[in-house]
Amino acid sequence: MLRRKIEAELERWHNAPRRTALLVTGARQIGKTYSIRRFAAQHYEHVAELNFIENPELATLFSTPRDAKNILMRLELVANTPLVPGKTLIFFDEVQQCKEVVTAIKFLVDDGRFDYALSGSLLGVELEDIRSVPVGYMSELDMYPLDFEEFCWSQNIGDEVFDMLRECISRQQSIDEFIHRRLMELYYTYLVIGGMPAAVESFVLNGSVADARTIQENIKREYRRDIGQYARKEDRLHIRSIYDLVPSELNNPNKRFTFSKIDKKLRFKALASDFDWLVGAGVAIAAYNVDEPCTPLEMSKERNLFKLFYNDVGLLTGSFLRKTALDVLNGNPDINYGSIYENAVAQELTSRGFKLYYYNSKKFGELDFLVQDRNDNVLPIEVKSGKSYKRHHAIDNVLAQSDYHLNMGYVFGVCNVSREGQVLYAPVYTVGLLENQ
Template sequence: MLTRKVENRMEAWLSAPKRTALLITGARQTGKTYIIRYFARKHYEHVAELNFIENPELVSIFSKPRDVENLLMRLELAVDVPLVPGRTLVFFDEVQQCKEMVTAVKFLVDDGRFDYMLSGSLLGVELEDMRSVPVGYLSELDMYPLDFEEFCWSQGVGGNVFDMLRGCLAGRKPVDGFVHDRLMDLYAKYLVIGGMPAAVDSFVANGSISDVRTIQENIKREYRRDISQYAKREDRLHIRGIYDLVPSELNNPNKRFTFAKVDKGLRFQTVAADFDWLKAAGVAIAAYNVDEPCVPLEMSKERNLFKFFYNDVGLLTGSFLKKTALDVLDGNPDVNYGSIYENAVAQELHAHGFDLYYYNSKRFGELDFLVQDRNDRVLPIEVKSGKSYKRHHAMDNVLARPEYHLGTGLVFGPCNVSVEGVVTYLPIYMAGLVENA
């Protein structure tokens, strides 16, 4: 059983004074169904699970609900477990196949006899045009691949280690040398295995990288099938082309996505919706270029200039030759870790609530990432993979400009914690500890 942070938020939902239905969203294969089943067994005497893909006849049963009594009658006829008020969880899985269920859950919550959880993939795509959302009746949690901390838990690392790391980060103190070396070794494993639960489970069970790579390729095949099934027919080839080009585009020096690689002479306006589809499906992450590195970042972003990342660094590394993956695992210094490190940092920041931007200026250079926290502070971030991690001209340039009001910057790399002037150097494994305060 993999321990997931989302379980704490599910516990908070369960103990809230006003109960809502709980919708767990996220890309396919991130562990949504598994965590709901585990949570349900832990907290409920009876669990009624309805899967709209495995049992497509359920779609017609629940697609035209009339009122709560009619809904409950249909529910009783559709399940084979007792529905006991106050002791039963009803779990609607793969609800993207029955969008009406998401709106109808309002009536069931109002009735109050049972608790309800919903889950599904591609909800950002399939529910985009939904006519009404049951505001006040539906709580939503996003689920992502395992972050590095969760991965370390799967490898037997206790929570006290990350408590110590948070203390080192807050106090800007170096991590103990032995702990640092151990975590760098684990991070190399994480870069290859990634955070998809099936891949992590497989590695925990037998330690086989070959099995992990097979699982990763199967997940990507499933994503491609989703494109074929759910995307508009006229967009499918472009969307698949974009998804398959991500690894090679990240290996370009500036990592910016080139539209002409998808189709010769292609303009951004033609494929803008295709990039949005991959983001909405949760299988890709975008970082947009901004005109100026200052608040509000969203106002100065350029829609047609961006970097595109996979939602899981293991899927990226799994796209490379097996020898490259093994070299990463062994910490071979000859490997170009730039795109791998950057994808891993993008994944961590995105999963911890940050919208991602970057800054590229002929005058000042390029900053790998800019993030803006809830207090409207902008933080410039550089990701370095080699020994020259203290060379960061772009960051020095923008930090020296008082009109940007940046104050401080972060550099993630193969280093320990240290501070020089207004720049803090952090080990690459600390990327997930940056708080969106």
Template sequence: MLRRKALERLAAWKRGKTTQALLVDGARQVGKTTVIEEFGRTYYEHLVELNFIDNPEALSAVQKANTADDLFMAIAAFAQDELIPGKTLVFLDEVQACPDVVTMVKFLVQRYGQYDYVFSGSLLGTGLRGIRSVPVGFLDSFTMYPLDFEEYCMARSVSNQALEEVADAFRNRRQVNPAIHQRMTDLFHEYLIVGGMPAAVDAFVKTHNVQQLRLQQQSIVDQYRRDISQYADNLADARAIRRIFDLVPAELSQQNKRFRITQVSKGTRLSREEDRFLWLADAGVALPVYNVDEPRYPLMLSMNSRLFKLFLNDVGLLTCMCGMDVIRDLLNDRTDINYGALYENAIAQELKAHGFNLFYYKNNSIGELDFVIEYPHGYIRPIEVKSGKSYKRHSALTKALYTENFGIHKGTVLAETNTQCEGNIDYLPVYMVSQFRNE
């Protein structure tokens, strides 16, 4: 069983909740159902689970419910375990197939509050849109992502002591123990191939067979393409969205990594095309990184919603879509290839999983900053990601640091190096992105 941080998030909800149910959403295949089932078995004597895709009869019964009594009766009718007050978790899975059940949660917990309720669903573009705020005060929620790098390290049997060594080195801006640094660097390179999709990680950990890994990853890619066909509003949208999804690897290999709308479909209104890009983001399949006009706090005020880079939700899927030759090159540690897109994709998904909004900055006179993040206490951190040995060449970062009105005091370069701090720039090993949430 893979160790997931989401399990502690679920446990914290149980400890602190009053009348709230919980909604866990996220892209397909990120492990929502498995974690909730483990939570139910660990913290409750009884687990009642209904899956609205696997059990169409239960779906039909729930859809006909007009009151909390009707809904609870439908749940009880299809329950495979006992409903014991105070000892039972009611888990309703794939609720995007029946979003109305979530909007009735207020009445359900008021009428039958002696049970705990967890809902889970795949985002799939529009299925759960708007539900997070309905009804106010009766629904907690969080989004699950693929395994982050620390979770991957735990799956690969990295000790807590080694992880703490990395955390302490980050806090004190000192070098990581050389042996641990090499181990973490090797694992990060491996993570670029495997990614964080639980099925793919599990297959690789058990077999170390790259062909089995690719079968799992390709299955997920194919599932995403089928979801687009099934859940997009119409055939034209489905074709355009699939086109965007398939183009992500090619676009990320370009120097500016930005899409041109004419490459997707000609003669389409800009607003229509934006909706198609956002469909992938809403489905959790892709991660948009938005341009800001200025890298100043708060970044949201200068965000340009029509200018963005698009990464996949999992770097392993990106590597799979790039083909077997890229995997062979990574395994052979080829140094003459630009892996920048893979590194940046891994950084984007790590930042997103840790709660950061994703922005970048580009200006003709200054250049481009790969990522710009902000912390709640009001300061900005520009980040450059370097996959090669020339990581101390970063003219855009240097110019941004010396642009007075930006108010940026320190910059970060994530690279193939152990920790080095020179003036107002921290050169950190690329795997230390997992520690940014702790600062």
């Protein structure tokens, strides 16, 4: 039984003074259905679950406009439990198969007798209208694979360890060396196992990396099947090619995606929607190049220059040879961790609500990531996999430009916590503690 951070978010939704319907979004196989079921079992006497993939005929309940009374009467006929006002959660799963349920939610929430949760995959590409429900009727939670802290929970690492890490980062003081070494060992394990719940749970139960890799490959097969089922027929081949090229493209020196490897005759404009499909489906993460490392980053984004990452670092490492995965697991210093570290950092930052950018200039060098917090502070980030982590010309160059108004740069790597001038050094496993304030 894996502990997830979304549990606290579900509690906040449940305890809100005015209840809305709840929509949990995210890619397949990240634990959405499991988390809702577990929460529902703890907080409701009755749970009516309706899955639109397992029972596609349920979509007919919402096929024509009906009022709440009519819909609820029909739901009573198909529910697997009594619908008791004030004690029942009605859970609509795989809602990408039933677009009409979104329209009905407003009326059902207004009726007020029951609570409602919705979940689905590919909502960013298949159900864009699900985000058009009037404010006040539906709350939305984005869910991701397990981050490193959640993975550590599965390895019996308690909250006090990460509380200590937060204090060390806040005070800019070093972490106890024994704890630092132990967490780096766990981080190497996380880079191989990743954050897909099925892979983590399998590893917790039997300690088998081989079993986890089999699960990872099955998840990627399912993602490819989704492309075949949900993407437009004329786009499927390109989307699959893009997805399969991510590991090799991240191994390029600049890690920027090269369009010619997909189809030499096509320009980016013809492929843009294919990249968007993968990001919208939640199976890939994009970081876009910007003209300048200053606020607002979105204004200087270059749409056709970007890096593409997998939504889970374990899926990336699972694409490599078994020997490479074993070397990563053992922390072999001869391995180039660059692409693996960057994928893990992209995954952590995305789960914290950051939009990802990067900066590449012939004059100043390349910054691996740029993010902007809610106070509009731009945070330049470099990810270092080797011992030469104090060589960071790009950060030094941009911090020296007063016009950019950058207060601090961050270097994440194998190092301990320290600060020199405007640069904060921190272990790569602490990137998830970077607050989107």
